[in-house]
Amino acid sequence: MRAHFVMFGVSVAGLALAAGTACDPVGTAAVSIRPIYGWQDGCTAVEISGHGFGPTVEATLGGSPLVDITLPDDSTRLGALDVGYVFNAVTPAGAQSGYADLVVTTNGVTSTIEQAFWYQACPAGAYPEYIDTTEGLTAGAVVGVYGCNLKSDYVVKIGDADPVPLTSICGSATVTFQAPDLADGTYPMVIQDGQGNDLYPADPADCEAADTGDTAPPDYCSACPCLTYGGA
Secondary structure, eight states, X not given: OOOOOEETXXXXXXXXXXXXXXXXXXXXXXXXXXXXXXXXXXXXXXXEEEEOOOSOEEEEETTEEOEEEEOOOTXXXXXXXXXXXXXXXXXOOOSXXXXXXXXXXXXXXXXXXXXXXXXXXXXXXXXXXXXXXXXXXXXXXXXEEEEESOOTTOEEEETTSOOEEOEEEETTTEEEEEOOOOOSEEEEEEEEOTXXXXXXXXXXXXXXXXXXXXXXXXXXXXXXOEEEETTO
């Protein structure tokens, strides 16, 4: 005889059936986006989770298409376990700061997550949030800079070297530049517009120039980005 338990007036068998129904990934739907925020410039790598994603997926964020949509295959992440359940993409620039709806269309079905992503407005002027190489630089090394409002017509000035141009990789959120030729040491990095006006930091005069070969003074990196050539 099969046991049938009841707790608080609810059948355990009924709970199991309800749970199975809720968790069963039937149909097509977008469920989440990660991360849930990024700069208004766009170019944020995101992963969309859900179920029922077919080989052709289209998606918009705030009405603008996501780009570089990639579905997993047997050679990525968990391979076949992920097929149909996730895809990766890059956010477009946001028309304005604030929440944006995510709309995913696949297999002829459209699903919407309202207020799925937050576009953060960029600070005034150029804003380098992250620099991929700050130590051990050599002349000609390619340095990646990530942030927002980093325009391709801006230049980077390091120490007393001539300014070098920025090259846009993704809109105004990801750029690169080639490190100029400087002696070993630690130097301030300043971003300027094409006319030589300082954009970042707001007051480069706060950056104390480091002597060649010396370690930067304690307040140096808090005021300006530090770039170190050689082993200094």
